[in-house]
């Protein structure tokens with residue numbers, strides 16, 4: 434997703450930012466099921482990683498993909514192996530950007546509560 438309101442779609446799902454902040458992410462169950470049927474990850478592991486990937490798009494504010502890790506556009510065999518070992522993760526820069534975005538959102542939420 435490059436701009437607010439645009440829909441971004443990749444292998445296992447899609448995400449949409451309507452207001453400059455994350456607003457919706459969807460997961461394609463048939464794609465999650467296909468990943469699980471390869472036999473390297475459980476259905477729950479595939480679903481959880483697909484959800485993390487789409488939420489990553491929302492919090493990172495970009496449609497960009499990485500060449501490695503959980504933000505890779507299409508997971509290959511080694512990615513699924515890492516997922517099964519709980520090692521398919523965000524890279525350190527992505528993780529830091531996500532933490533900052535969560536902090537901003539937390540501050541906005543707290544400020545809106547105190548102004549009521």
Ligand SMILES: [Zn+2]
Nearest residue numbers: 443486498506
């Ligand atoms: Zn993606």
